[in-house]
Amino acid sequence: MKGLGELERSIMDILWAQREALTAREVGRLIADRDLAPTTVMTVLDRLTRKGFLQRTRDGRAWRYEPAATRDAYVAELMLEALDMTGDRSAALTRFAQAVSGPEAEILRRALTELEDE
Amino acid sequence: MITAATLAALATACAVGSWRLTTARWTSRAPRVAIILWQSLGVTWGLAGTGAMLAYAVQPYGVGVLPGLIAFADGRAPREPWDVLHVLAMIAGLTALAVLVAVLLTAGTQVLRARRRHRMLLALISHDDPVVPGVRVLDHPGAAAYCVPGLRSQVVVSEGALRLLSEDEMAAVLAHEAAHVRERHDLVLLPFAALRRALPWSKVVRDAQTQVELLVEMAADDRARRYCCPRRLATALLRFGTAGAMPAPQGMLGVHAQSLMARVDRLVKPAPELPMRLRYGVLALSVTLVTSVPFLWVYQL
DSSP states (O other): OOOHHHHHHHHHHHHHHOSSOEEHHHHHHHOSOTTOOHHHHHHHHHHHHHTTSEEEEEETTEEEEEESSOHHHHHHHHHHHHTTOSSSOOSSOEESOOOOOTHHHHHHHHHHHHHHHO | OHHHHHHHHHHHHHHHHHHHHTTOSGGGGSHHHHHHHHHHHHHHHHHHHHHHHHHHHTGGGTSOHHHHHHHHHHTOOOSSOOOHHHHHHHHHHHHHHHHHHHHHHHHHHHHHHHHHHHHHHHHHHOBOOTTSTTOEEEOOSSOOEEEEOSTTOEEEEEHHHHHHSOHHHHHHHHHHHHHHHHHTHHHHHHHHHHHHHHOTTOHHHHHHHHHHHHHHHHHHHHHHTTTSOHHHHHHHHHHHHHHOOSOOOTTSHHHHHHHHHHHHHHHHSOOOOOOHHHHHHHHHHHHHHHHHHHHHHHSOO
């Protein structure tokens, strides 16, 4: 069996690909690994909900699950942190270099051309 | 009284020293030594500043800071009766100490929480790429390369960065990030970021944080250049700097451009290393600073 992390990932991918909320049974049917116990799917869905990545709504006796945010929104969130644009200058990440704009970027661009020419 | 005065003098010396160090030129020639000096200045300043107030406060007991505080906590009566000034010093000293500790702890937990969320999201949305084994890749056209520090640190690059850089440049960037991971530079940065949050109006603290951030990058550059061509690291830096994937927030531009050019300059034209005796001199000063304060906290002069 795949690790729980790997499973969380494939379940998120399935739910991101769907337009509507799915039940655990429907998710289980879409998963590539057919031998997966239905309870495992339920456990992972529950974990993802607790972590805040999924939202669930009652549908009769079952829960329907859907992503709390789009994949792109999460990518954007990570990029904002990566580029240190959340404004808090925390020490959570160490970054290679940050982009510069305006006249200063022009100076850097010239320095780059010089280095490449040498 | 002598203990309190010595501690106060020490705290003042650290503040003046930090202020001088923010504009010092030699630091880029020995970033690691400069980082150690910054750390010792910070620790000494914090403990000496609070210690000076507390040393004055426990004076009625006629003992050192730490024994005096223990006696105070036990509720023992001092040799001389309390007066207003000593009580005020006690309140101020304990408050300052509590604020420093609380700020460090809060900053630490916030950073840990931010990293945990970042790591969870990475597990869900980043992918592997055979071009850069062992590195997480993020689907975004912007250029980013960074490290999520921790017990199991992760190096992350964006698709945009992969497209932007040549193979050699990417190798240089990864060597740089590996240096951050190995030397746990995040632990160096944390207390300075915390102090910045505690004293947001202080120019010295702000400059200190900027300096230490730059020194940490320089230290990582120095390690990376052992494994890659420094010129490729320099061109990678410049490509990142000019990528301009997202508009940068106002007010941070100047600092970024300056520190970028400083890093590029020392990669392309390395200045001679700081002479051995100077480096050992700075290290000796750092050790003296850090050991003097605990001594002054325990013993009374």
